[in-house]
Amino acid sequence: xxxxxxxxxxxxxxxxxxxxxxxxxxxxxxxxxxxxxxxxxxxxxxxxxxxxxxxxxxxxxxxxxxxxxxxxxxxxxxxxxxxxxxxxxxxxxxxxxxxxxxxxxxxxxxxxxxxxxxxxxxxxxxxxxxxxxxxxxxxxxxxxxxxxxxxxxxxxxxxxxxxxxxxxxxxxxxxxxxxxxxxxxxxxxxxxxxxxxxxxxxxxxxxxxxxxxxxxxxxxxxxxxxxxxxxxxxxxxxxxxxxxxxxxxxxxxxxxxxxxxxxxxxxxxxxxxxxxxxxxxxxxxxxxxxxxxxxxxxxxxxxxxxxxxxxxxxxxxxxxxxxx
Amino acid sequence: xxxxxxxxxxxxxxxxxxxxxxxxxxxxxxxxxxxxxxxxxxxxxxxxxxxxxxxxxxxxxxxxxxxxxxxxxxxxxxxxxxxxxxxxxxxxxxxxxxxxxxxxxxxxxxxxxxxxxxxxxxxxxxxxxxxxxxxxxxxxxxxxxxxxxxxxxxxxxxxxxxxxxxxxxxxxxxxxxxxxxxxxxxxxxxxxxxxxxxxxx
Numbered sequence: 194x195x196x197x198x199x200x201x202x203x204x205x206x207x208x209x210x211x212x213x214x215x216x217x218x219x220x221x222x223x224x225x226x227x228x229x230x231x232x233x234x235x236x237x238x239x240x241x242x243x244x245x246x247x248x249x250x251x252x253x254x255x256x257x258x259x260x261x262x263x264x265x266x267x268x269x270x271x272x273x274x275x276x277x278x279x280x281x282x283x284x285x286x287x288x289x290x291x292x293x294x295x296x297x298x299x300x301x302x303x304x305x306x307x308x309x310x311x312x313x314x315x316x317x318x319x320x321x322x323x324x325x326x327x328x329x330x331x332x333x334x335x336x337x338x339x340x341x342x343x344x345x346x347x348x349x350x351x352x353x354x355x356x357x358x359x360x361x362x363x364x365x366x367x368x369x370x371x372x373x374x375x376x377x378x379x380x381x382x383x384x385x386x387x388x389x390x391x392x393x394x395x396x397x398x399x400x401x402x403x404x405x406x407x408x409x410x411x412x413x414x415x416x417x418x419x420x421x422x423x424x425x426x427x428x429x430x431x432x433x434x435x436x437x438x439x440x441x442x443x444x445x446x447x448x449x450x451x452x453x454x455x456x457x458x459x460x461x462x463x464x465x466x467x468x469x470x471x472x473x474x475x476x477x478x479x480x481x482x483x484x485x486x487x488x489x490x491x492x493x494x495x496x497x498x499x500x501x502x503x504x505x506x507x508x509x510x511x512x513x514x515x516x517x
Numbered sequence: 518x519x520x521x522x523x524x525x526x527x528x529x530x531x532x533x534x535x536x537x538x539x540x541x542x543x544x545x546x547x548x549x550x551x552x553x554x555x556x557x558x559x560x561x562x563x564x565x566x567x568x569x570x571x572x573x574x575x576x577x578x579x580x581x582x583x584x585x586x587x588x589x590x591x592x593x594x595x596x597x598x599x600x601x602x603x604x605x606x607x608x609x610x611x612x613x614x615x616x617x618x619x620x621x622x623x624x625x626x627x628x629x630x631x632x633x634x635x636x637x638x639x640x641x642x643x644x645x646x647x648x649x650x651x652x653x654x655x656x657x658x659x660x661x662x663x664x665x666x667x668x669x670x671x672x673x674x675x676x677x678x679x680x681x682x683x684x685x686x687x688x689x690x691x692x693x694x695x696x697x698x699x700x701x702x703x704x705x706x707x708x709x710x711x712x713x714x715x716x717x718x
Contacts, residue, residue, distance in 0.1 A: 203696060206703075207668040209642065210649030213661070216548040220563045224548075228540060228570035235574040236531040482571075 230495065234486045272302035273340045274319045274327075280437055281315025281331070303337055310334040311348070318438040323356040328435040338363070351377040351435055366414055367398035374408070375427075375461075383416035390427040390461045396420060427461035428510045436488040443485075444496065449478035452496060453504075453514060459489040462512040471502060471514055522582030529577055540570070543587060546654040546661075547594050553647060554598050561601050568597035585657060652702045660695035667692060 284293040286308035293310065303309075303319070310333065311317055317329040322340050329335065333348025342361045343350065353375045354360045362369045362378045366385040369378050374392025378385070387394055388411040396404045396412055404420045406412035411425035425431075439459050444452055453475060457464040466472035478500055484492040497503055503517045527535035544566065551565040552558075573593050580589055653661035659681065666672045666680070678688035 203699070204668040206649060207653075207664055210646040210653075210669075212665060212669050213545070213549060213650045213653060214552075216545055217559070220548065220559065221544060224544060224563060224567045224570060225540060227567045228574065229536070231571035232528065232536050232574045235577060236529060239529055239578065483575075 227495070227498075230487070230491060238486055272322070273305050274303040274307075274321050274337050276301045276303060276317065277320050277326075277440060278318040278438055279315070280317070282312040283315050283317055284310050284312065286310075305337060305339060307337045308334070309337070316435070316438050318440065321356075321360070323358060325352060325354040325356050325360050326440075327352055327360075328438045330434060345378055345380050347380050347382075349377060349379040349434075351375070366416060367396050367401070370395045370397065375458075376406075385414040387412045388425050388431075390432065391458075426510065428506070429461070432461055436490070439489055441484045441487055441489070441492045444480040444482065447480045448476060449480055449496070449500065449502070450475040452480060452492075453512070456489045456493050457512040460506070460512060462506065462510055465511040465513045467513060467515040471516055474502065475514060520582060521586035522580070525577050525580045525582070525586060528574075539586075542659075543590055544570075546587060547590060549650065549654060550591055551594055551598060553651070554595075555601070565594060565597045565601055568600070569594040572597065587655065587657075652699065655702060656695065656698050659691075660698050663688075663692055663695045664699055 282295065285296055286292075287294045309317070309329070311329055311331050314331050316331060319327040319329065319337075321327065325341070327343065328351040330349035330351070333350060334346045335348070335350060336344040336346070338344050341358050342363060344363045346365070350362060352360045352362065352371060354371050354373060359373075360371045364378065364380045364385050366380070366383070369376070369385075369387050372393045372395065374394060375390040376392070376394045377388045377390075379387070385396075387396065387406055389406050389408050391408045393405055393407040394412075396406065396414065398414070398420075404412060404422075406422060409424060409427055410422050412420055412422050414420045436459075442452065442455055450472075454464055466475065480496060484495055487495065493504060501517050503515050505513045505515060507513055524535055524539060528539055547566045547569055548562055551569075552562040555561040555565065569590060573590055576593070580586065653664060656664075663677060663681075666677050667674075672680075674685055674688050674692065677683075677692065678685045681688060681691070683691065
């Protein structure tokens with residue numbers, strides 16, 4: 194038996210050392226929470242890397258585009274969008290086989306004519322050539338028609354355009370044109386709805402007068418009826434559907450103020466500081482590390498945890514930064 | 518027994534139980550590893566371990582299983598400690614890993630010396646305690662815990678078996694392997710097992 198033959202020296206050595214000190218419970222909880230977020234992010238990132246893409250030329254060039262390609266091959270093959278992030282199953286249309294296929298290659302570049310659809314529960318973030326961001330909700334089907342023109346056949350598409358050229362979302366019921374803004378377009382059979390978070394959009398319908406929809410409003414259009422405008426809060430919980438598709442900025446060396454501005458914008462809120470001193474503090478602090486792949490709220494929690502500042506989201510549509 | 522590489526793969530595959538096991542296994546060890554290198558500053562040690570896990574999970578797919586997962590995490594932790602020192606604009610004296618420190622041999626050699634209650638002796642005992650504890654942390658699996666339970670806490674094998682959800686025979690076998698691993702770790706530190714008589718431990 195080990196117990197009867199154990200050498201005294203080993204026991205004496207271990208007894209002399211004593212028990213190893215246990216870390217405090219609050220430290221364990223703190224590190225565990227942060228580690229769990231980092232782990233989930235790593236797992237999600239790995240899964241995303243595994244989603245592969247096959248966008249053969251035949252898929253990318255619709256029948257009409259094929260003749261164009263024969264005349265202007267360089268222009269047609271130029272990518273007009275990149276795939277930033279996909280969560281869940283998406284499909285592209287293989288025009289040769291005339292069927293939807295699951296992409297299986299690592300291709301991230303999408304050329305004009307790409308038809309794409311998201312399955313139930315799947316979401317995609319795309320970036321147009323000049324930086325405009327498109328976020329595609331589940332059960333959506335669209336065609337990347339031209340560099341700034343997307344044809345939305347069904348489902349929901351959000352656009353955030355910081356570029357000079359307007360993004361045009363064409364639908365069977367009308368065309369929505371942005372005026373430097375964040376907005377969403379939803380199409381469902383015979384109805385169209387656009388919701389604007391900032392700036393404004395213009396809706397053009399065949400034979401109709403253009404109608405403008407501004408930040409904090411939604412515009413609804415039923416086939417054969419006049420458009421109707423109603424309020425819709427930019428900070429409504431509804432917008433959280435696209436939180437997993439956001440791409441936080443690289444924060445290494447970034448002023449905290451810049452990060453807070455980004456977070457507030459993503460949350461559809463205006464940034465406010467409790468005191469001028471807190472605002473000055475946010476200007477001074479430089480961030481380090483990474484918040485890649487976190488949602489805006491997760492990124493806020495992580496970033497502010499390392500500072501003396503905190504935040505609240507009051508009902509007035511602001512994001513208020515306070516002292517901890 | 519599951520290898521470190523298999524554990525890493527399960528963690529990366531999103532296995533919650535594997536994540537928790539990895540955390541519970543390595544968090545206390547890494548905390549102690551950082552604490553002793555950060556002059557006992559518990560806030561800095563917490564930050565260092567948090568950075569270690571965050572970076573570790575980001576890079577876990579680069580872990581090839583050639584070194585132990587603990588050794589791999591310790592390297593990540595060393596870098597985090599260095600970064601914290603740079604951030605705080607403090608000079609953190611580099612500490613050698615236990616298998617590099619020549620002073621360790623001297624500490625172990627002095628084991629044979631008579632115990633005197635003098636400041637030097639107390640300092641030596643403190644160093645020895647750190648050394649032994651760090652050695653326990655470096656042992657694979659739960660060997661460190663098993664040895665601590667048995668020889669520091671004085672638990673019977675039956676209780677150790679219960680804690681690990683093992684049968685008594687399996688616990689005895691585990692204890693034997695743990696002792697062997699500890700002997701070998703100490704022998705590696707000393708560079709000469711015969712000199713210190715550790716083969717007779």
